[in-house]
Amino acid sequence: MSIDVAKSLQNVLQGDKDAFTEVVEEYQVPVYNLCYRMLGNPQAAEDAAQETFWRAYRNLQRYDFKRPFATWLLSIAAHYCIDQQRRRKLPTFDLDKLLETETGAPDSSPSPESMTIKKEEGEKIQQYLQMLNPTDRAALILRYFYEFSEEQICTILGISKGATKSRLHRARLHIAEIIMKQPSPPINRRQHETQPI
């Protein structure tokens, strides 16, 4: 971490508005990334990330300095995105349409390990994520994109540990089922032979 976040936050609480700009600079990528993964749209992600920082700034008095700031901030972002999805019912991807587009575009790249394929698969993952329930999606993103523990996820999402476990399990099952239905699931051929159980 390049700045002393606690010091910057204290400065903000003492009236130094510019100190929060440093915090925004520091956390813009994880917050934006979470919003993008949740909403699947750059403009919506930008708006959500800006709103997250505004809410954090407005409610800074309520922040418990004993807790990690990143967890608190991501918690605001996750809740905001879940709320947005529920309110606006943002368009989710239709599996049938996805299947149609995939079968319509033949895979011409020779190497499965090329960067293009990786990027494409990353985009597909993003589309598959959109098919999940917002809270399940948030749990999965926090677990695999941010590598948070189940305890951290339940703190961020404000749900019990049991609920976190069951949501993660459901999300994993769901996403695996979605990907299994694809004409060309992203199976790594090398794993085929060597991956131990």
Next chain:
Amino acid sequence: MRHNQYKTWIITEQPLPLKHKKALKAHLETCQHCKKYYLTWLATKQLLNNSHLQIPSAGFTNRWKSSLPVREEREHARQTRNRLAFLIMIGLLANLLYIIRNNLILHWIAAGLSVITNLLVFITKGLSNIGDLLNQTPTIPIFAGVIVLGIFFAFLVTIIFTVWHRLSNKEYHAYEIIIED
């Protein structure tokens, strides 16, 4: 078929007991569906873990900084509105308490009923006067009444037709202008 049980074992993050591990391994050697599921899940997990971070477009912090005064102003307006609404609510509640405490509500109900009764009396009197007036008018022969009414309706129809015709012409001209453009 116990595919669901094996699928649960495949996707779980908890370490499997040795017995379950052996059973899963044996199943994967014979079941192509679960094997595909297992490989798909491994690849998906890898994709999720290795997905690159999405970065906001340049100038995110500047956009935050420039939006701050607007947001603060909006927040200030919202707070003012809330305070005002709160004060109005308090005022209304105080009034309500005052009314209830002084039995004013019964006086108000009585006054309201009185106004409604007066209004009904006024309407009845008005209708009665109209009836009296009609009784005093001389009797008109029926043919004269038909003629007068006929002239009146003919006049009304002419006015309606003229207005309709003028409006239709306007629309037609407007259409012509659009075509010419």
